[in-house]
Every structure is written in C-alpha cells, then in structure tokens.
Amino acid sequence: MKTLIIGGNFAGITAALELKRKLKKEHEVVMIDKSPLFLFIPSLIWVPFGRREVKDISFRKDELLKKKGIEFIQAEALDVDTEKQVVNTTKGAIHYDHLVIATGPKVAFDVAPGVKEYAHYIGTPQGAMKARKALEEFKKDPGPIVIGATQNAGCMGAAYEFLFNTEKWLREQKIRKKVDLYWITPETFLGHFGIDGMTGGESMLKSFMKLFNIHYRTEVGVEEVREDRVILSTGEELPSKFTMLMPPFVGVDFVKNSTGLEATANGYIPVTDDYRHESIPNIWAAGIAVDVKLPFKPGKVPFSSPKTGYPSDETGKIVAENISRIINGKTELKKKAWGKIPGICVMDAGKKEVIILSDTLFKPRKFALMIPNVIYDFSKVLFEKYFLWKTRHGYSMLP
Ligand SMILES: Cc1cc2nc3c(=O)[nH]c(=O)nc-3n(C[C@H](O)[C@H](O)[C@H](O)COP(=O)(O)OP(=O)(O)OC[C@H]3O[C@@H](n4cnc5c(N)ncnc54)[C@H](O)[C@@H]3O)c2cc1C
Structure with a gap:
C-alpha cells in the first residue's frame, strides 16, 4: 500500500509524518514537492525589513523525511489520472493507493x-x-x-x-x-x-x-x-x-490540469468533513487545497476567508488519521468541518501584536478573544520558534 502526498509544507509534511508514525513500516509514504525546503511562511513578513533571513525560517525537509522513512521526490506534479491512480510529474509517473493533495495556493x-x-x-x-x-x-x-x-x-x-x-x-x-x-x-x-x-x-x-x-x-x-x-x-x-x-489565492495548476479531479472552478478540492474527496474515496486534501465555503454574506466587493497555518496542520493530521483508519479496516472516520476548527492566530503589528483565539474559526462561536499586546510581539516569535522546532524534529503529533 502506498500513500502519495503532493506538497510538503504545513499540511503535507504533517500528513506525511503522522501517517508514517501511525502506520510504521507496513505502509509506504512518498512525498513530492517542488522545493526541498520547509518554509515557515508566516515569518516572511519580517524578511523585507531584515528582521529575518530566509535561511532563519526554513530547513531541508528531505533529510528529515529520509530519517523518518518517507521517500521524498523533488519534482513538480503535473496532473493525475484518477482511473489509473497515477500522478504524472516532471520526474515520471508515480502510482498511488491513496493520494493526498496539499499543494497550497497559486497567487492570482x-x-x-x-x-x-x-x-x-x-x-x-x-x-x-x-x-x-x-x-x-x-x-x-x-x-x-x-x-x-x-x-x-x-x-x-x-x-x-x-x-x-x-x-x-x-x-x-x-x-x-x-x-x-x-x-x-x-x-x-x-x-x-x-x-x-x-x-x-x-x-x-x-x-x-x-x-x-x-x-x-x-x-x-x-x-x-x-x-x-x-x-x-x-x-x-x-x-x-x-x-x-x-x-x-486559487488552486495550483496541477489541480486545474487534472480534469478527473472534479475540482471547484477556482481549483480547490471538494471534500466532506473527513477531508476525503466528495466522490473519489482514495483522494484526500489538506490545508489551502481544501475547498471552504464562504462563511459570511459577501459585501459590495468580493473577498474570501483565510486558510491559516493551524487548520492546515489540523487537516493534515485528520487526513493521516483517516487513511490509517481505512488501512486498519475501520469504517468510522474522524470528522471536523473546517469552520469548527479552533481559531488560533497571532497578528504581528511590528513589535506589538494581537492574539486571536476562538473556539471555532467561523461563527457561531461560543467565545472569541482578541488580546492586544503592545509591549512586544513575543507570541509570534514563540509560534515561529516552536513550529520550526517541532517540524524540524518531526514531532508532528504535537499541536
Ligand atoms: C505572507 C503570509 C503570511 C502568513 N502568515 C500567517 C500567520 O501569521 N499565521 C498563520 O496561521 N498563517 C499564516 N499564513 C498562512 C499559512 O502560510 C498557510 O496557512 C499555510 O502555508 C498553508 O499550508 P499548505 O500546506 O496548505 O500550503 P503551503 O504552505 O503553501 O505548501 C504547499 C506546498 O506544495 C508545494 N507544491 C505546490 N504545487 C506543487 C506541485 N504541483 N508539485 C509539487 N509540489 C507542489 C509547494 O512547493 C509547497 O511546499 C500566511 C501566509 C502568507 C502568504
């Protein structure tokens, strides 16, 4: 049995590490990504001001994955033949039993x-x-x-x-x-x-x-x-x-070029609350690749909802849990609608910050707090250090 994961940053690396941890040796996990680096994207806002260098917020994920027994292929996925269960890449065709799409966004x-x-x-x-x-x-x-x-x-x-x-x-x-x-x-x-x-x-x-x-x-x-x-x-x-x-943001070309994927018009993957494709049972999506319905009434000028790091990580975990349940012969899957995932985010305001916490991302919410911190932006710094430490060591089970 082989799970192929396309995209290995927030959602994809979590899904890969969790799947390998849950299924150990009996299951083959392969990741394709254009880049050999894990990049902590939220800290890119500091790079233009010289507060961070790109090397401070990235590391080689191929070395970590190899250590964990996950095959890493640095390539671009071009399209998928869902009938034959084959992904075409710039380095040839790869067969899969389960496919996880964690390709993030294309910027329009x-x-x-x-x-x-x-x-x-x-x-x-x-x-x-x-x-x-x-x-x-x-x-x-x-x-x-x-x-x-x-x-x-x-x-x-x-x-x-x-x-x-x-x-x-x-x-x-x-x-x-x-x-x-x-x-x-x-x-x-x-x-x-x-x-x-x-x-x-x-x-x-x-x-x-x-x-x-x-x-x-x-x-x-x-x-x-x-x-x-x-x-x-x-x-x-x-x-x-x-x-x-x-x-x-829209879906990446890989999704748009794969006609059999039945993606939405803007290139996202339609999934049920277990992050399984609505009509193709061995295809899953996590992170920004997931189609999320607009949780508010549109205004005069259209805009959409954010897909941030925490739900990307969470959906990577749910996908890994559900694939491992299926492989272990279980039929009941873990479900958590995107909007029901807790909201945990920090808005940096330049050595100041606003901490945003809520029981669910979307309304209705039982509680929602915005806590300003005008003294220093240590929560975002802590979030960065913690996330890089956890991912670098492969501790994907941590929150
Ligand atoms: C400037 C900025 C600041 C942000 N700040 C915050 C923040 O403060 N807090 C927060 O929670 N979130 C923040 N976010 C959002 C956060 O970065 C995303 O939620 C997160 O990166 C989504 O993870 P993902 O795995 O879905 O996609 P990504 O992290 O974008 O990863 C997608 C991966 O797929 C690979 N890929 C794509 N297409 C292919 C292909 N065809 N073949 C092979 N590989 C492919 C890419 O190389 C990439 O590694 C920010 C985003 C931006 C742009």
Whole structure:
C-alpha cells in the first residue's frame, strides 16, 4: 500500500509524518514537492525589513523525511489520472493507493492589470527579498505607500501585519513624516479578516489606524496598479511609490490540469468533513487545497476567508488519521468541518501584536478573544520558534 502526498509544507509534511508514525513500516509514504525546503511562511513578513533571513525560517525537509522513512521526490506534479491512480510529474509517473493533495495556493496576480508588474507580494522568499531591495531604494527618496488586499483576497491578516511592520520601519528610518501611508481592503469593515470579525476587533483596528496615522479605505477593489499609483474600484487614484498587495489565492495548476479531479472552478478540492474527496474515496486534501465555503454574506466587493497555518496542520493530521483508519479496516472516520476548527492566530503589528483565539474559526462561536499586546510581539516569535522546532524534529503529533 502506498500513500502519495503532493506538497510538503504545513499540511503535507504533517500528513506525511503522522501517517508514517501511525502506520510504521507496513505502509509506504512518498512525498513530492517542488522545493526541498520547509518554509515557515508566516515569518516572511519580517524578511523585507531584515528582521529575518530566509535561511532563519526554513530547513531541508528531505533529510528529515529520509530519517523518518518517507521517500521524498523533488519534482513538480503535473496532473493525475484518477482511473489509473497515477500522478504524472516532471520526474515520471508515480502510482498511488491513496493520494493526498496539499499543494497550497497559486497567487492570482491577474486579478487586475499591473498587480504583477508594479505591486510587491511578500508571500514568497523571492518576493520578500525583492520588497527588501525596493524599500532600501525607497528610503533614499520617500513618498506615499499603498498596502492592502485586492478583491477576492482571503489572506488579509498577512497584509495587515505587513502594514504595521512598514509603519514601524518608517519610524525607525526616521522618514515616517515624509510618507502618506494607505491601507486598502475589500473587507466590509476593518478587522473582518474574512471570518466576519471578532468582538472588539473593528474598534481595535480603527484605533491602531488613528494612532499610527494610517489612511484607510474599506470595501474597495483594485482597478489597476501603475508604477506611481493605485486606481481603486471607486475611481479614486492613490499615489504610491511603494505598493504591496495581497492578491487572491486559487488552486495550483496541477489541480486545474487534472480534469478527473472534479475540482471547484477556482481549483480547490471538494471534500466532506473527513477531508476525503466528495466522490473519489482514495483522494484526500489538506490545508489551502481544501475547498471552504464562504462563511459570511459577501459585501459590495468580493473577498474570501483565510486558510491559516493551524487548520492546515489540523487537516493534515485528520487526513493521516483517516487513511490509517481505512488501512486498519475501520469504517468510522474522524470528522471536523473546517469552520469548527479552533481559531488560533497571532497578528504581528511590528513589535506589538494581537492574539486571536476562538473556539471555532467561523461563527457561531461560543467565545472569541482578541488580546492586544503592545509591549512586544513575543507570541509570534514563540509560534515561529516552536513550529520550526517541532517540524524540524518531526514531532508532528504535537499541536
Ligand atoms: C505572507 C503570509 C503570511 C502568513 N502568515 C500567517 C500567520 O501569521 N499565521 C498563520 O496561521 N498563517 C499564516 N499564513 C498562512 C499559512 O502560510 C498557510 O496557512 C499555510 O502555508 C498553508 O499550508 P499548505 O500546506 O496548505 O500550503 P503551503 O504552505 O503553501 O505548501 C504547499 C506546498 O506544495 C508545494 N507544491 C505546490 N504545487 C506543487 C506541485 N504541483 N508539485 C509539487 N509540489 C507542489 C509547494 O512547493 C509547497 O511546499 C500566511 C501566509 C502568507 C502568504
């Protein structure tokens, strides 16, 4: 029996390690990933400011996987033939009994003209390093800055983090007074975060905007980005010398090119609450690859919900548990709808932070807390150190 896992970052590495731990030697686990590195993506927001180097937040996962008895193939998965149970990759065809899709997102830079050419995106090591270089240049001749999320985006939290870190960096560089800082978002209100907000969140973010003198526009989309401005869906033109935008995420090309996968129009895998494909029983999905229904009423400008690290890790664990149950002849599977997974997240605000905790990610919730910490961002630092330590050692069973 062989389980093939495509994608090995948050969701995929957890699924692989857990599966190997639960099934030991009798089951073959193979992982395909384009990259041999595990990357702690949440800390990429610090790379443009030199607070982290990419090497500080990544490590070679192929060595860890080998030690754990998991075969790692550095390749790109091209498509899957679900009838023959074969994945075609840049290094040949691979057969599977169970297939786990943990391929994360593709960034839809084509959401509006000029986004790819003129806006920075800090969600990849290359993008974060490019933004670092641009900020060094910007320092010499400062001007207005626009930061935000485009229509259909879901990962607003990371853009908020980058906004507050930029504000702090501008003060450190002693150029804050020369910069008009703008936040633009499709959210219906500040701090919606694609999860319909949390009690006190909107007023907290409004007070941050006032405190740090950040101009903001809610319920706006991006019509076009040019070298020196951002044109909004309202027709307003914001001058900008440095633009960073979070575009929408869609499913990766592997999913879109696999017609037999019956994926959604935007390339996500339709699963039941056990993370098994709705109609192909030996295909599973975890992390961002999972299709999640919109948990709120859409506003004037469309946006979506975030798929963060904690639920990505959790769904990797559930998939491993369920595959091991099936292989052990059990029929009852573990179920936990995406929206019922607890919300655990930290929004870094540049040596300050907001800790976000709730019993479930989506409403209705029994409790939801947003705890500001204005002294230091030690929770995010702790989260980073803990997650890298746990993953580097293969302790996938830990929360
Ligand atoms: C800038 C930024 C900041 C963030 N901050 C936070 C935060 O503070 N807290 C939080 O909880 N979450 C945060 N997130 C979200 C978090 O990073 C994601 O939830 C998490 O990475 C999702 O895990 P995943 O395994 O589904 O996808 P990914 O981590 O994206 O992993 C997907 C893997 O699949 C591989 N892959 C893709 N396609 C193929 C293919 N065809 N063949 C082979 N390999 C393939 C990729 O190489 C990659 O290794 C942030 C995201 C961004 C972009």
